[in-house]
Amino acid sequence: MIAFICILLTVLVYYLSKQLYKKVRFAFLSPLLIAPCILSSMLVGFHIDYSDYDSGGRWLSNLLQPAVVGFAIPLYKFRKVMKKYAKIIAISMTAGVTIAIVSSGLFSHVVRLNDHYLLSLLPRSITTPIAMAVSVDIGGMPTMTAIFVIVTGISGLILGPMVIRYLHIQEKLAKGLLLGMGAHGAGTSKALEFGSEEGAAASLAMVLAAIFTLVFAPILTPLILL
């Protein structure tokens, strides 16, 4: 019963925050920032355990799996464009993944985080299940990584459009790649707001980022820990 109520409540809060966002279009009011704030204050206010909430929440999180499968459709539709720009995509993604891992490590050193947190931060820019797997592989804490992944998603939703605006990025492919690379699925959903071609590029970036990180992270980790 509580599971069902939690699903309903989450959908309702999401729906309302989405309506609000549509009206004001202010990046800091993204449903992914507002809705979790409202829901967690409700959990704290009504003394509901997260595990009880998640008995329902899990059903919604699970829908992320078919959503990722669904990214096959924009990829298929724009396969000719993707093929044409294959080399550019490979170069951009190699740069993106390397910078994602190295800069996470570097900034962690700068703010003096210990190695456990540093290692958990390294795979933060890719989709959750793979990020957690990489985290285990390089000796991080997978649950902390999952949190960093979601915070990255929220940050990317807000920062992505700003980066595009300030750098005057005009190519649809470049917009999609930076959103999918920087903020995984959350960035990809933002890219779809820009257009279907941007969405396709972001889906590809999300998938490639995950696969590249799987390979690059174990290689780069020892260098970062030096």
Place this chain on the structure above:
Amino acid sequence: MLKKFLNTILQVGYLYLFALLGNLLAKWLHLPISGSIVGLFIVLCLLHFKVLKLSAVELGASFLMSEMLLFFIPSAVAIIQYKNEILQHGSQFLIVILLSTITVMVVTGLVAQYSIRRLANKKGEIGR
């Protein structure tokens, strides 16, 4: 209207089945990538070889993709379980994540834009 609604639900079901199939394959073959990405490749292959029609999954996929933020919300709420870590290191985490995300996006965007324009110049087109 009702027909479209039912069709969407049915197609979401299909996509879920492909995700489950992907999970099983990833487990059996000990693949390091997640089941949903394996599922994505399966659907891509089936579309490519015309086994699966685009119209059989398109409606469900666009529904799931447009409401995707909803599916992230429960994991975002999970942050309240880590009150201690966040009180202790929250600002450090945030600095690292914000700065690193900006850096990644700037580099990826600029590298992509530069290469696209260079390719366009080579071919004598206007890069757009």
